[in-house]
Amino acid sequence: MTSWIESANAAHCHFPIQNLPYGVFAKNGEEPRCGVAIGDMVVDMAVLESAGLLKAGAATTVFDKPTLNAFMGLGKTSWDSVREQLTSLFAKGGNDALSGNDTLKAKALVPMSAAQMYLPFAVSEYTDFYAGKQHAMNIGTILRGAENALPPNWLHIPIGYNGRASTVIVSGTDIKRPLGQTKAPTAQVPSFKACARLDIELEMGAVVGTPSTMGQPITVQEADDMIFGYVLLNDWSARDIQGWEYQPLGPFQAKAFATSISPWVVTKAALESFRTSTPEREKELLPYLNEPGPMIYDIELQAYMQPEGADKATLLCHTNYNRMYYSAAQQLTHHAIGGCKMNTGDLLGSGTISGADKAEFGSLMELTWGGKEPITLDSGESRTFIEDGDTLTLTGWAQGDGFRIGFGECTGKILPAPDFKA
Amino acid sequence: MTSWIESANAAHCHFPIQNLPYGVFAKNGEEPRCGVAIGDMVVDMAVLESAGLLKAGAATTVFDKPTLNAFMGLGKTSWDSVREQLTSLFAKGGNDALSGNDTLKAKALVPMSAAQMYLPFAVSEYTDFYAGKQHAMNIGTILRGAENALPPNWLHIPIGYNGRASTVIVSGTDIKRPLGQTKAPTAQVPSFKACARLDIELEMGAVVGTPSTMGQPITVQEADDMIFGYVLLNDWSARDIQGWEYQPLGPFQAKAFATSISPWVVTKAALESFRTSTPEREKELLPYLNEPGPMIYDIELQAYMQPEGADKATLLCHTNYNRMYYSAAQQLTHHAIGGCKMNTGDLLGSGTISGADKAEFGSLMELTWGGKEPITLDSGESRTFIEDGDTLTLTGWAQGDGFRIGFGECTGKILPAPDFKA
Structure with missing residues (x-):
C-alpha cells in the first residue's frame, strides 16, 4: 500500500x-x-x-x-x-x-x-525494568563478578523499579548534567559534585492506554491489549551517583534527572506483523507470566554520539528489541499482579537492550566495561562516559518488505551541571 | 484562642x-x-x-x-x-x-x-524514604545481623525510592491482600500466592505545594518553604514479596498495592510551634543537607489493630515524629538535588518511625521481630502479621498548651486476596 x-x-x-x-x-x-x-x-x-x-x-x-x-x-x-x-x-x-x-x-x-x-502523552507514572539478560549479565559481571552476575530472582521476575515521571522529556530537550553524592571506593567520605560517569541506556518504552482496576490482577493477554504503543527511550544514568546510593532500595537520584522519549508513539497495530517470541525460558515461569503468543517485536535499534562541533555522529551500538527476555506485556502483568492500578499514560521502560556482541551493548557502562576500555569516536576523540556538549541519539525501525515502521529519533544534548551553592 | x-x-x-x-x-x-x-x-x-x-x-x-x-x-x-x-x-x-x-x-x-x-490531593508522584534510624537498625539487624545493620550510605543520604502514586488511597478505603511471588529460603523455586506477611509502616507524609524547576537544585530552606503540610501515612508492606523481589533494584510489588493517608492535610503553619531539631549528626552531612533551623516536628503517633468482630482496637505502638534522623525538608532537598522536578501534589513518606523501646516500633516486622515473637491483642488473639478482616489505624497529634493539633485517623481494613487464575 x-x-x-x-x-x-x-x-x-x-x-x-x-x-x-x-x-x-x-x-x-x-x-x-x-x-x-x-x-x-x-x-x-x-x-x-x-x-x-x-x-x-x-x-x-x-x-x-x-x-x-x-x-x-x-x-x-x-x-x-x-x-x-x-x-x-x-x-x-x-x-x-x-x-x-x-x-x-x-x-x-x-x-x-x-x-x-x-511530549506525546502526560506520563502518569514511569517504571523502568531490567529485562535484558545480556545487560543484566554485563552489569552484574562488572559490579559483582561473573559468578554472581545474575540475581537469583532474575529468571523468575521481570525486575523493575518505579522511576520518576516528572522528568520524562521529549526528544530534543537539553539536559543539565546532574549534581549528586558520590563516593569513590577508596574515599573515606562522600563528596557532592557533578556526575563524572554519565551514561545512556538504550531502551524501548511501552505506553499504557487502557487502565486497570486497583486490587485486580491482569493476565498477560489483558496486559498486551492494554498497551497503546511503543516509543524509543533513553534512560539517562549517573553511574557514580548510582553506585553510592542504590543499596538497599534501588536507583533514585541516579535516574531522576531525565528520561528522554521519541516524539512519536508507534502503535501496537503498526507493529503487529513484527511480533516475535521472547527467547526460550531457562527456568519455567510461574503461570501468571506465560505468554499466550509472540509478544516481543523485531525492531532494529541504534545509538549514536556526536560531540560538540563534530560534523557527524558516531554509531555506538546496534541491537534489537527481540533480545529482551521479558516482553512489555509480561512486565505490565507483573506490575499489576499485586493489585497495583495501572493508568492511561503509564510508561514502562524495557530495560537496557544489549545483544551478545560488544557492538550490541546498549550503554557506555558496558561498551567501555565500567570505564576501563575507552571507545574512539569517528572524530578521533575518545570517551568512557558522556562529556558536556555531547549529543546522544537513539533510532530504530521494524524492517518490512519495502517499508519501515520507524520510530524517528530520540535525541538529547548534555549541558554543564548547574551552578549551585548550598 | x-x-x-x-x-x-x-x-x-x-x-x-x-x-x-x-x-x-x-x-x-x-x-x-x-x-x-x-x-x-x-x-x-x-x-x-x-x-x-x-x-x-x-x-x-x-x-x-x-x-x-x-x-x-x-x-x-x-x-x-x-x-x-x-x-x-x-x-x-x-x-x-x-x-x-x-x-x-x-x-x-x-x-x-x-x-x-x-483523597485530599491528586498525588503527582509518591516517594518513600527510609529515614528512621531505629527502624533501619531493626530491619537491618533482622535481615543482615547487627554488624551490618546500617548501610554505609545511610548516615550521609536520606535514602529513598520512588513508590506508586496510583494506589495512594484515603483513610477508610478497604485493601485487598496482594498476590505475588515469594520464595522461602528453603524452597527451590518461587511460588505465586497471597501475601502471608502483610505489615503496616507507621509514617508521616509531607505534601509538596510549590513546584521546583527541572535541572535546578534547591536548598533545605527552599525545600521547607515548598512543603504545604503533613498527613498520616501507612505504607502497607508485603514482607514476603519484598524479601524475594527487592534485590537489586528495591521494593516494587511489595509496596505497590496500597498506601493509605489521612483525609486531612495539617498545614505547616499549624505545626510551626512544634518544630524541633533532628538528632545530633553522627557523621557530618554534606553542606547541601544542613538544616538552617529546626525542621522536624514533635508529633505523638500511635498505631492500633482491631480484628474483625473485636469490640475494641489494641494499641500496637506509640512513637513520635521527632525520632527521624532526616526531616522532610532534607529529603525533598536530596530528591531535587540532581535536577529532579518536584510538583504540586508530590507525596514524601518519612520512612517508618520507630523509637528505641520495643513499644515504639512502627511495624509488625519490628514488633514481632521478623514474625518470631507474636504479640497478643487485647481480645486474646495473637498476631505476627495482619490477618484478613483486621483493621489498622494510625493516629497522631502535636500537644499544645490546652489544645491538640490533630491529624485525625488513617485507617484501612484488609480484605481477602482477589480470586485470580492466570
Whole structure:
C-alpha cells in the first residue's frame, strides 16, 4: 500500500502509510494538539476531527488536546477505528475527502520541519525494568563478578523499579548534567559534585492506554491489549551517583534527572506483523507470566554520539528489541499482579537492550566495561562516559518488505551541571 | 484562642481553631470539593469562596475543585492569607460574616458524620524514604545481623525510592491482600500466592505545594518553604514479596498495592510551634543537607489493630515524629538535588518511625521481630502479621498548651486476596 503523500513511499522513510504514529505538535506558536506522522508531514488530527473526517468515538473531541491521553484512554476499538479512517484518508486511491480538498490539505498538512514536537502523552507514572539478560549479565559481571552476575530472582521476575515521571522529556530537550553524592571506593567520605560517569541506556518504552482496576490482577493477554504503543527511550544514568546510593532500595537520584522519549508513539497495530517470541525460558515461569503468543517485536535499534562541533555522529551500538527476555506485556502483568492500578499514560521502560556482541551493548557502562576500555569516536576523540556538549541519539525501525515502521529519533544534548551553592 | 464552634474547644479535639487542616469531602452525593475541619464540623470552602468570604488570590475559584492541588500550587502567600481569613471567621469574637449568618452557616457547615472524605490531593508522584534510624537498625539487624545493620550510605543520604502514586488511597478505603511471588529460603523455586506477611509502616507524609524547576537544585530552606503540610501515612508492606523481589533494584510489588493517608492535610503553619531539631549528626552531612533551623516536628503517633468482630482496637505502638534522623525538608532537598522536578501534589513518606523501646516500633516486622515473637491483642488473639478482616489505624497529634493539633485517623481494613487464575 502506498500514499498520495509521495515522501511516505520512500524505502527508508520512517513514516510510511503502514506506520501512522501519533504525537503532539504545534506550529507557528499555536496551541499543541495531536498529530499523525506520514512521510515528511505531520497531519493535524484536530483539523481532521473538526472537519468531520476523523471520529474517535468519544462524546467530545479528543485530538485538540495537548496530550494523546484522551484518545489513548478510549481503548482498542477506538484505536483500530481511527487507524482505519487514517489509512483510508492517506492511501493512494482511497477516500479523497482530504486528498481532493486543497483548502483542507493546506490547513491539515504541516511540514515536519515546521512542527515543534511536545511530549506525546502526560506520563502518569514511569517504571523502568531490567529485562535484558545480556545487560543484566554485563552489569552484574562488572559490579559483582561473573559468578554472581545474575540475581537469583532474575529468571523468575521481570525486575523493575518505579522511576520518576516528572522528568520524562521529549526528544530534543537539553539536559543539565546532574549534581549528586558520590563516593569513590577508596574515599573515606562522600563528596557532592557533578556526575563524572554519565551514561545512556538504550531502551524501548511501552505506553499504557487502557487502565486497570486497583486490587485486580491482569493476565498477560489483558496486559498486551492494554498497551497503546511503543516509543524509543533513553534512560539517562549517573553511574557514580548510582553506585553510592542504590543499596538497599534501588536507583533514585541516579535516574531522576531525565528520561528522554521519541516524539512519536508507534502503535501496537503498526507493529503487529513484527511480533516475535521472547527467547526460550531457562527456568519455567510461574503461570501468571506465560505468554499466550509472540509478544516481543523485531525492531532494529541504534545509538549514536556526536560531540560538540563534530560534523557527524558516531554509531555506538546496534541491537534489537527481540533480545529482551521479558516482553512489555509480561512486565505490565507483573506490575499489576499485586493489585497495583495501572493508568492511561503509564510508561514502562524495557530495560537496557544489549545483544551478545560488544557492538550490541546498549550503554557506555558496558561498551567501555565500567570505564576501563575507552571507545574512539569517528572524530578521533575518545570517551568512557558522556562529556558536556555531547549529543546522544537513539533510532530504530521494524524492517518490512519495502517499508519501515520507524520510530524517528530520540535525541538529547548534555549541558554543564548547574551552578549551585548550598 | 477559641472558636464559636464549641466542639473545637474541647481539650482532646483534633481540630481546634489552631489547626484548620484541609481536605476534600462531599455530602449527600454532591460533587467533592475542598473543606476545612474545625471541631466536629467540615466547613465547605467552596461555599465560603462563592459567598465572597474566602479569597485564595487566584484568578479563578480554587475550592470548588475535587482536589486541593489548585490551592496548594498558589504558594505560601496564599496559604497564609487563607489561614488568616479562616482564623478570623471562626474565632470567638472575630469576623461575624459567617457566625452571624444562619443561612450561610446552614449551607457551609457539614457535620463530619455526614461528610464522605476523598483523597485530599491528586498525588503527582509518591516517594518513600527510609529515614528512621531505629527502624533501619531493626530491619537491618533482622535481615543482615547487627554488624551490618546500617548501610554505609545511610548516615550521609536520606535514602529513598520512588513508590506508586496510583494506589495512594484515603483513610477508610478497604485493601485487598496482594498476590505475588515469594520464595522461602528453603524452597527451590518461587511460588505465586497471597501475601502471608502483610505489615503496616507507621509514617508521616509531607505534601509538596510549590513546584521546583527541572535541572535546578534547591536548598533545605527552599525545600521547607515548598512543603504545604503533613498527613498520616501507612505504607502497607508485603514482607514476603519484598524479601524475594527487592534485590537489586528495591521494593516494587511489595509496596505497590496500597498506601493509605489521612483525609486531612495539617498545614505547616499549624505545626510551626512544634518544630524541633533532628538528632545530633553522627557523621557530618554534606553542606547541601544542613538544616538552617529546626525542621522536624514533635508529633505523638500511635498505631492500633482491631480484628474483625473485636469490640475494641489494641494499641500496637506509640512513637513520635521527632525520632527521624532526616526531616522532610532534607529529603525533598536530596530528591531535587540532581535536577529532579518536584510538583504540586508530590507525596514524601518519612520512612517508618520507630523509637528505641520495643513499644515504639512502627511495624509488625519490628514488633514481632521478623514474625518470631507474636504479640497478643487485647481480645486474646495473637498476631505476627495482619490477618484478613483486621483493621489498622494510625493516629497522631502535636500537644499544645490546652489544645491538640490533630491529624485525625488513617485507617484501612484488609480484605481477602482477589480470586485470580492466570
